Amino acid sequence: MRLKLLLAAAALAAASQAYPQAKSWEAEFDEDQKSWKEIQAQIPPYPKTQNLILVEAGSRTAHRFYVDAASISVAEDGIVRYTTVIKTAGGATNVTFEGMRCETREGKLYALGRSDGTWVRARDPKWQRILLRDLKPHHYVLYREFFCPSPAIPTPPKVAIEALRRGIGLATSNATDE
Numbered sequence: 001m002r003l004k005l006l007l008a009a010a011a012l013a014a015a016s017q018a019y020p021q022a023k024s025w026e027a028e029f030d031e032d033q034k035s036w037k038e039i040q041a042q043i044p045p046y047p048k049t050q051n052l053i054l055v056e057a058g059s060r061t062a063h064r065f066y067v068d069a070a071s072i073s074v075a076e077d078g079i080v081r082y083t084t085v086i087k088t089a090g091g092a093t094n095v096t097f098e099g100m101r102c103e104t105r106e107g108k109l110y111a112l113g114r115s116d117g118t119w120v121r122a123r124d125p126k127w128q129r130i131l132l133r134d135l136k137p138h139h140y141v142l143y144r145e146f147f148c149p150s151p152a153i154p155t156p157p158k159v160a161i162e163a164l165r166r167g168i169g170l171a172t173s174n175a176t177d178e
Contacts, residue, residue, distance in 0.1 A: 057137040062089035065138035102148035145169025
């Protein structure tokens with residue numbers, strides 16, 4: 001009887017030592033457990049007219065939306081970063097440097113362009129959900145058709161630029177919004 005108790009205690013001790021290793025090993029493969037960390041965005045050079053590509057954002061607005069091809073990048077953190085130039089129907093020009101996180105369908109404003117060709121960092125930038133019903137339809141078009149047609153994986157910049165130049169989106173389904 002004593003021998004059985006001793007063997008049971010030894011088995012329990014061995015199992016308790018093995019459990020933390022198994023738990024650690026499983027955690028390495030648990031995507032929900034991995035923490036995502038955004039790297040600091042490096043503001044690109046101010047956009048040049050010859051690098052601007054028109055983004056067709058629909059007929060809901062008279063504004064014209066452009067993306068600076070030279071600014072499109074995907075960093076190690078999975079964020080698609082890019083510069084937009086918006087020419088309003090009233091004649092104003094707005095320049096922004098932004099980021100898009102495909103995995104969570106969110107966008108973030110990093111900097112605003114000034115008319116003298118310099119940048120000012122955005123105050124307290126926060127990630128915000130990208131919606132079709134938003135007042136900025138180009139965000140949804142860029143997300144859905146060019147930068148994140150496969151929501152978890154950003155499109156490589158070269159592929160996105162080619163698709164933007166052709167004006168043909170990369171989305172494979174007709175889904176519109178959540």
